[in-house]
Amino acid sequence: MGVRHGREYREILDELCEAVGAIPNSYLFFEMAEEDWHALEEPERKEVMEALADDVFYGLGEQPSIRVGEGQVTYHPKFHIIEVAVDDKESRIVRLT
Numbered sequence: 530m531g532v533r534h535g536r537e538y539r540e541i542l543d544e545l546c547e548a549v550g551a552i553p554n555s556y557l558f559f560e561m562a563e564e565d566w567h568a569l570e571e572p573e574r575k576e577v578m579e580a581l582a583d584d585v586f587y588g589l590g591e592q593p594s595i596r597v598g599e600g601q602v603t604y605h606p607k608f609h610i611i612e613v614a615v616d617d618k619e620s621r622i623v624r625l626t
Contacts, residue, residue: 531590532604532611535626541611546575546582548613548621552600555581586611 556566589604601614611623
């Protein structure tokens with residue numbers, strides 16, 4: 530099926546990367562230990578978050594909702610958005626068109 534999008538993939542990935550990076554313990558998606566995450570330098574953390582955003586984007590093409598750390602990422606094809614529930618109080622919207 531895949532996630533349909535009309536915007537440039539790079540723009541979507543940048544926004545999704547920022548959104549999933551705000552999720553507490555998002556690095557747990559890769560089964561990374563907290564100590565390993567804290568040992569990374571900022572450029573390395575950015576690379577991990579970009580890989581996470583990329584994996585989640587393509588994963589949403591197979592299943593509409595994916596757990597990431599303490600948050601949830603959901604694809605809403607009817608509205609052409611990806612919703613990133615950062616926690617119980619904050620959600621971010623990534624527009625696909």
